[in-house]
Amino acid sequence: MGSLWEEFNRLGTEMIVTKAGRRMFPTFQVKLSGLDPLADYVLLMDFIPLDDKRYRYAFHSSSWLAAGRAEPAAPGRVHFHPDSPAKGAQWMRQIVSFDKLKLTNNLLDDNGHIILNSMHRYQPRFHVVFVDPRRDSERFAHQNFKSFSFPETQFMAVTAYQNHRITQLKIASNPFAKGFRDGDPEPWCGVPAGSLLGAMPRARATPLPPHPEKQEKAKPRTLPYPLPAFPQLSTYGPTAAPTFGYSQQ
16 A cells, blocks of 8 residues: 555545644654754644645546635744654654644634645645754754645645545545444555755655544744744745755665
8 A cells, every 4th residue: 555645646645724723643753864863853834835825625627726826825824743852863863743733724723823825725844953052053044944845635624524535545545534434444655755865864754643632722933042044945846945955665
């Protein structure tokens, strides 16, 4: 069986956005290697629009069609992994899961969720930031991080699933949807997602074990060090950082 992310991507991945915030499925997960075990790192994610269009779903052709220009961009936010900052040894010890990340369409959200526009396409980006202990660390900010985009994680933000095949696949593979199944499906395989160049590790997305949905309110994150500015990637089209790339496994 092919990877879960790629299976969704072939159908055209859709992610639910709600006023209260909804967790992503599949969950974004990575397996890190090649980090300095004794150094501190911050892991975070953000989301950028893939193009300047909004879309509608044509049920007669089971396809997405452009329906005009995109709405004004939602406020840009980043999601820090709750274990940040942590030593490289800790990050490399096990799969890192962004299972606390939630998507919302509420422009007034005060819970720290990622704000997206429904019926717009997005690309998640993953960032690893080295916590530079030097006093003049700002001088090296452009060297202290790596950013990465997995093409198979692109998705359409929706308030309700449009493609019935996406609905079926979510029910079949999401542990939270067990009550919708007639029987237990086969377990889904791990998802090889690719590799980063240079100091960046290989990345892997795999299904999460069942856990209760929590509605905790996110606390503001205050970090004792400045974060570097992320590179200005192309807003539309393929997203790739200028100094490194992605190779499909």
